[in-house]
Amino acid sequence: MALISPSRRLRRTPFSDGVEAAGVGGYTVYNHMLLPTFFESPEADYRHLKMHVQVWDVACERQVELRGPDAARLMQRLTPRDLRAMLPGQCLYIPIVDETGGMLNDPVAVKISDERYWISIADSDLLLWVKGIANAHGYQVLVDEPDISPLAIQGPKSDDLAARVFGENIRLLRFFRFGIFSFEGHDVIVARSGYSKQGGFEIYVEGSELGMPLWNALFAAGEDLNVRAGCPNASERIEGGLLSYGNDMTRENTPHECGLGKFCDTQTAIGCIGRDALLRVAKDGPIQQVRPIRIEGRVAPCDRAWPIMAKGQNIGQITSAAWSPDFDCTVAIGMVRMTHWDPGTTLQIDTPEGTIQGVVQETFWI
Numbered sequence: 001m002a003l004i005s006p007s008r009r010l011r012r013t014p015f016s017d018g019v020e021a022a023g024v025g026g027y028t029v030y031n032h033m034l035l036p037t038f039f040e041s042p043e044a045d046y047r048h049l050k051m052h053v054q055v056w057d058v059a060c061e062r063q064v065e066l067r068g069p070d071a072a073r074l075m076q077r078l079t080p081r082d083l084r085a086m087l088p089g090q091c092l093y094i095p096i097v098d099e100t101g102g103m104l105n106d107p108v109a110v111k112i113s114d115e116r117y118w119i120s121i122a123d124s125d126l127l128l129w130v131k132g133i134a135n136a137h138g139y140q141v142l143v144d145e146p147d148i149s150p151l152a153i154q155g156p157k158s159d160d161l162a163a164r165v166f167g168e169n170i171r172l173l174r175f176f177r178f179g180i181f182s183f184e185g186h187d188v189i190v191a192r193s194g195y196s197k198q199g200g201f202e203i204y205v206e207g208s209e210l211g212m213p214l215w216n217a218l219f220a221a222g223e224d225l226n227v228r229a230g231c232p233n234a235s236e237r238i239e240g241g242l243l244s245y246g247n248d249m250t251r252e253n254t255p256h257e258c259g260l261g262k263f264c265d266t267q268t269a270i271g272c273i274g275r276d277a278l279l280r281v282a283k284d285g286p287i288q289q290v291r292p293i294r295i296e297g298r299v300a301p302c303d304r305a306w307p308i309m310a311k312g313q314n315i316g317q318i319t320s321a322a323w324s325p326d327f328d329c330t331v332a333i334g335m336v337r338m339t340h341w342d343p344g345t346t347l348q349i350d351t352p353e354g355t356i357q358g359v360v361q362e363t364f365w366i
């Protein structure tokens with residue numbers, strides 16, 4: 001593919017100067033913003049992520065901020081997950097669906113206070129939907145995209161690196177909780193979360209000016225930990241079953257099809273958009289669902305859905321695939337009809353380079 005031409009619409013991030021100096025090898029576009037895809041090589045990055053610690057420019061995980069007396073009411077309208085017990089300092093993975101139960105986004109919700117939430121979005125223009133709902137109901141809430149850019153620390157040495165920059169107390173932070181820590185006299189929100197299964201943190205950097213000072217401080221502090229610039233790694237996230245909105249799910253899918261039924265409390269999430277539709281699908285159960293699929297050998301990059309065929313019939317599609325060095329196979333995610341979703345089922349997959357076979361797995365790889 002030819003290079004993507006830069007323009008104002010394709011937003012840089014507060015960390016882009018650091019990413020370029022670190023020798024970024026490729027980019028994708030996410031929420032109209034640059035997101036690195038690899039540095040040294042996808043495989044070298046993968047090995048390094050699993051052994052050391054990386055700093056990721058995930059500024060493209062934009063925040064939709066809800067501020068005002070109706071913030072909580074609006075949040076509960078937006079998601080079928082029951083938010084009544086959510087406390088300030090907590091993060092929650094929440095499906096967001098339309099009136100038909102179709103997935104609009106799968107963000108992380110961050111509760112700052114009773115009247116202030118961030119929705120840390122995946123790749124869809126959720127701000128427009130949230131503004132529309134807020135205005136249609138006349139809610140007393142301001143909905144905006146503030147200048148807040150997440151910077152992730154990921155990998156097994158994340159605690160050591162974070163402790164050097166934010167202090168030893170950061171080790172006590174629990175999964176999907178955040179705390180306020182100090183960096184060069186600024187209060188910053190740091191959560192134990194991130195788009196990998198290797199552990200780590202996400203720093204919600206408020207104010208672009210703070211971006212490069214923090215980036216540089218993390219690299220200076222982590223020299224002997226072999227810290228490197230990194231980014232979400234396709235192989236690692238597929239192994240771990242982390243879904244990618246726009247790839248593994250779209251508005252065509254319900255949360256139940258995506259395996260996100262466990263994050264829906266549709267009975268008690270009273271007033272949420274899509275409730276009636278989800279009550280129906282929860283009762284009958286989905287007829288297709290996300291599955292881990294193992295493919296022997298290497299395949300071309302999955303740049304479109306690959307049809308899964310059986311006896312001339314389309315029974316699903318592969319939505320993500322990447323070579324896994326640790327499992328010595330291609331790991332893939334597919335949406336598979338119930339007739340073919342049982343573990344051990346062999347699938348025929350139509351790729352642009354010919355038909356290949358895959359086998360439905362019992363679980364993701366980690």
Ligand code: THG
Pocket residue numbers: 061092093106107108120121122123150176193194195196202241242243
């Ligand atoms: N962090 C933040 N914002 C994000 C992402 C993130 N926005 C975009 C994208 N990632 C949203 N999608 C996901 C998908 C999975 C997870 C987080 C965001 C995730 N899942 C864990 C899992 O499946 O193991 C934990 C889920 C749970 O148990 O609550 O972390 O990464 N800020």
